[in-house]
Structures are given as structure tokens and as C-alpha cells.
Amino acid sequence: MNKKFLVAIGIVSLSFIIWSLIPSDDKELLINSEKPETPQKVIFQVPNQPLPILSQTKSRFSAQTIAKLKILDEIFATKNDNDGRLDTEFNDISPELRQALIESYKAMPKERLNERGTVIFLLGKKLENESDLDFFQDVIAEAPCLSLTDCSTDSTVEIPGEAHLAEAQETTLIYPQLMSLRLISSSYVASENQVMKERMAEFFKLAQQSPSEYIAEEANRIIDESGIKVEL
Amino acid sequence: MPKHVNNIQSTIQFRPKVIKDIGSLNSKLGGPMRSILMLLSLTVSFNAFSALIFTPQVPAAVKQQVLDDLKLIGSVKALGTTPLHKQIFGDVSGVNYTKFFEARMNKVGMGCGAGNAVACVKPFQSNTTMFLTENYIKFSHPAIARLMVVFHEARHGEAQSGNWSHAICPTPFLDDNGKEIKSIWTGASLAGEDACDNSPFGSYGSSTIMLKNISKFCTNCNQKMKLDADIYAQDQLKRISNKTAKQQMVVDFQAKKR
Numbered sequence: 460m461n462k463k464f465l466v467a468i469g470i471v472s473l474s475f476i477i478w479s480l481i482p483s484d485d486k487e488l489l490i491n492s493e494k495p496e497t498p499q500k501v502i503f504q505v506p507n508q509p510l511p512i513l514s515q516t517k518s519r520f521s522a523q524t525i526a527k528l529k530i531l532d533e534i535f536a537t538k539n540d541n542d543g544r545l546d547t548e549f550n551d552i553s554p555e556l557r558q559a560l561i562e563s564y565k566a567m568p569k570e571r572l573n574e575r576g577t578v579i580f581l582l583g584k585k586l587e588n589e590s591d592l593d594f595f596q597d598v599i600a601e602a603p604c605l606s607l608t609d610c611s612t613d614s615t616v617e618i619p620g621e622a623h624l625a626e627a628q629e630t631t632l633i634y635p636q637l638m639s640l641r642l643i644s645s646s647y648v649a650s651e652n653q654v655m656k657e658r659m660a661e662f663f664k665l666a667q668q669s670p671s672e673y674i675a676e677e678a679n680r681i682i683d684e685s686g687i688k689v690e691l
Numbered sequence: 692m693p694k695h696v697n698n699i700q701s702t703i704q705f706r707p708k709v710i711k712d713i714g715s716l717n718s719k720l721g722g723p724m725r726s727i728l729m730l731l732s733l734t735v736s737f738n739a740f741s742a743l744i745f746t747p748q749v750p751a752a753v754k755q756q757v758l759d760d761l762k763l764i765g766s767v768k769a770l771g772t773t774p775l776h777k778q779i780f781g782d783v784s785g786v787n788y789t790k791f792f793e794a795r796m797n798k799v800g801m802g803c804g805a806g807n808a809v810a811c812v813k814p815f816q817s818n819t820t821m822f823l824t825e826n827y828i829k830f831s832h833p834a835i836a837r838l839m840v841v842f843h844e845a846r847h848g849e850a851q852s853g854n855w856s857h858a859i860c861p862t863p864f865l866d867d868n869g870k871e872i873k874s875i876w877t878g879a880s881l882a883g884e885d886a887c888d889n890s891p892f893g894s895y896g897s898s899t900i901m902l903k904n905i906s907k908f909c910t911n912c913n914q915k916m917k918l919d920a921d922i923y924a925q926d927q928l929k930r931i932s933n934k935t936a937k938q939q940m941v942v943d944f945q946a947k948k949r
Binding site: 538540541542545546570571572573576580606607627628630634637638641676677679 | 831868919
């Protein structure tokens with residue numbers, strides 16, 4: 460047999476072998492033409508858009524503050540929670556930047572729970588004044604987010620027998636509040652300022668009274684764990 | 692694709708053996724047949740070592756987010772591991788997390804029904820396919836929460852372990868303070884639902900252990916990610932309904948760095 464014939468047999472055999480190795484459902488996909496999917500309506504925008512604060516604040520805040528907000532916006536756009544700049548670029552938050560971050564938080568759609576939690580994380584890095592705690596009290600007093608698609612509406616589709624698929628969702632609904640609880644408790648333990656400690660204890664008392672049972676229970680757990688002295 | 696998976700550490704043993712066998716056959720045959728068999732071995736090895744396969748239904752944005760998330764977890768470095776983590780995953784490391792995932796899942800598809808699910812597996816259909824939904828990118832979950840879900844579901848792919856089916860949450864289902872554990876947003880009791888684990892090694896248990904270890908020992912995670920890991924681990928711990936199992940995990944989490 461000549462070489463060309465053998466090569467031809469080899470190519471045909473190889474094609475057959477490759478075809479047989481493809482899983483059957485993928486073969487169907489290759490055979491049948493796919494219609495492009497109609498994009499579903501998204502209730503809030505994926506974070507490719509700038510934070511609302513940036514478009515409104517250019518004339519109000521200094522260049523340094525705007526630069527920090529831009530860093531945060533870049534981090535949100537990449538969805539990279541592990542960006543090292545969250546640990547390095549926001550360690551000395553000026554009063555102006557603090558104000559800008561608070562305004563940014565309030566301007567964000569409530570459904571942007573991770574982004575709101577991230578802003579809380581940054582604001583909680585260094586709590587020096589009693590007024591720094593006002594924002595956190597507002598956070599813990601917020602109306603609960605009722606669903607991940609629309610905080611104002613309980614649009615949960617409950618499917619019998621699929622409670623286990625609710626993993627993570629329940630925690631994310633109150634993620635900003637959980638982040639607040641953790642940060643204030645860390646600050647309480649680290650603080651030597653009695654006035655600040657008393658204010659932080661007040662924060663936890665407010666959390667204990669949350670309409671969300673889960674937030675109240677988590678507050679109780681942290682109070683016990685951290686030895687926070689809450690007045691009865 | 693056949694896999695050899697055990698409960699302690701999952702590795703893919705199929706691939707090197709196939710290549711070795713083909714190699715020995717190859718040496719006994721002459722010219723053109725050797726070429727064909729070499730091409731065959733490359734084809735098999737390509738399939739065996741191929742990256743995660745995404746079905747055409749997976750939107751580009753979902754695919755990119757999954758790949759980014761897997762790259763994130765695959766980059767984890769750590770100094771320290773708790774004993775339970777070592778049993779399930781090995782040492783805390785991105786390499787081990789990647790191995791764990793790739794030993795169980797080789798394909799990503801779309802569709803988990805009409806609910807709020809982010810990801811699921813359907814053992815009746817495939818033990819090696821992770822199904823996602825648009826919620827994977829629509830919902831504003833922290834990255835660690837998405838990874839927790841993905842690894843939770845990957846654990847369900849272990850057919851030889853009964854897919855680590857969930858335990859029925861007890862009735863009543865009470866927390867450590869004697870209060871009933873309910874779904875946060877529906878307010879419905881979880882008692883009687885198959886939404887608990889009675890072992891540290893199930894899907895809730897293993898993902899909780901993974902997150903706790905990341906929180907404790909990750910050396911290249913920023914503070915937010917470590918805090919997130921602890922927040923979500925604390926929530927998942929509630930789903931361990933067996934008191935002995937839960938206590939075993941609590942003790943495990945107190946392990947110091949090695």
C-alpha cells in the first residue's frame with residue numbers, strides 16, 4: 460500500500476475517533492443550529508458604569524478624593540474582591556473622602572450589595588470619632604433588602620424542595636449589615652477610648668433590635684464572642 | 692470520562708495511564724501506524740487534559756466570571772491548614788482547590804430552574820457538569836460567596852459518595868440559643884427541608900471548612916476577602932444540623948497555623 464493511501468485512511472480514522480470522543484449532547488449542539496438568546500432584562504446594571512458619585516462630584520471634591528473614587532470604581536468594574544488596593548489605598552481616609560464614600564453608598568442601587576458592603580468595609584477601617592459611627596447606625600437601621608433582584612419587592616420564587624439552593628443568597632441580602640457588625644466589633648475590641656466603646660455598644664444595642672431576626676441573632680452572637688458590654 | 696475519586700483526596704488517575712499504554716503499543720508498530728497512533732494519543736490526551744468545557748448556552752459574561760472566579764481561588768496561597776481541610780482538600784492552596792474542582796467538574800452548562808439559584812448540579816443528568824444561571828452575574832454576591840456555591844455544588848458531583856445528599860433539617864430546627872432557624876427572606880422554617888448536613892464532609896460542611904481556612908490562613912487574600920470568607924462560613928455553619936459534626940468543625944477551626 461502506498462503512503463498516500465495510508466495517510467488518507469489515517470485521516471478518515473482519526474476523524475471518526477474524534478467524533479466518537481465528543482459527548483453525545485455536544486454532538487447534538489454541533490448538529491443543530493443555535494438561535495441566539497434574547498438578552499434578559501437586568502434590573503440593575505452590572506458595574507461597568509461609573510459610580511453615580513463620580514459624575515456628580517467632580518466640582519465638589521478635591522482631585523485626591525476623585526482619584527480614590529476612581530480606584531474604587533475600577534475595582535468594582537473588575538469584580539475582583541481580592542484587589543490589593545482595598546488594603547493599601549484607603550488606609551488614611553480623609554474627612555472629605557469619608558463624606559464622598561458615604562454619599563457614594565447612598566447613591567448606589569440597594570441591590571449592589573457587594574459594592575455597598577465594600578464601601579462599609581473601607582469606612583470601617585479606622586473609626587476615630589463618634590460621628591464616624593453615625594453612618595453605621597444608619598446602615599444597621601436600613602429597611603431589609605427583600606430580594607437580590609429588587610430590594611423593595613419580595614420577588615423570591617420559592618420552589619418546593621430547593622431550599623438548599625438558597626445558599627449564600629440569604630447572607631448576601633444582609634451583607635452590608637453583617638459587614639458593619641464585624642467591623643464595629645473589631646473596633647470595639649481594639650479601642651481604648653471609653654466614649655467610642657460606649658457608642659459602639661449602642662450600635663450593637665440597635666442591631667439587637669433589628670426587624671431582621673438574623674441580624675439581631677448575629678449581633679447577639681458577636682456580643683457574646685467579643686465581650687461587648689451592651690446596656691440592658 | 693472515567694474518574695477515580697475517593698473520599699479523602701480526589702485526583703485524576705485516568706490520564707497518565709492511557710498515554711503510557713498507547714506509548715507501549717506505539718513502539719511495536721511501524722511508520723504510518725505509529726503516526727496515526729501518535730495522533731490518537733494526542734487527541735486522547737487533549738481531551739483528558741482539556742480545560743473546562745462550556746456549552747454554547749453559557750453567555751460570554753457568565754463564562755468570563757466563572758473563569759475569573761476559578762482563577763482567583765486557584766491563586767490562593769496560605770500558611771496553615773486545619774485537619775478537616777487536609778482530609779477534604781489537602782493543604783490550603785489554589786493548586787489543591789483547582790484539583791478538587793477539576794476532579795469533579797469538566798463541563799459548565801446553563802439552567803437550574805426558575806428560582807434564585809446561582810448554580811446547581813443535576814446528578815440524574817450528569818455528575819460532572821456544573822449548571823449555572825444568569826444569577827451568577829446578576830446578583831451582587833461577593834466573589835467568595837460565588838466560589839462557595841460553586842465548590843458546594845462540585846461536592847455534589849461525587850456519585851460514589853451518594854452525591855453528598857443533604858440531610859433533612861430536624862424538626863424543630865434550632866440554633867445554639869434555642870431559636871428556630873428560618874430562611875432570611877421567606878421567613879419559612881427550614882425544618883423538614885433537605886437543606887442541612889449531618890457531617891463535616893458534605894457540601895455545606897466542606898465549603899464551610901474551605902472558607903474558614905481561607906479566612907484564617909490565606910496569605911495573599913486581602914482583608915475584605917478574608918472577612919467575607921468568615922462571614923459566609925459562619926452562615927453555612929448553621930446548616931450543620933448534627934451537633935457532634937458541628938462541634939468537630941468548631942474545634943477544627945481553632946487549629947493554629949503550622
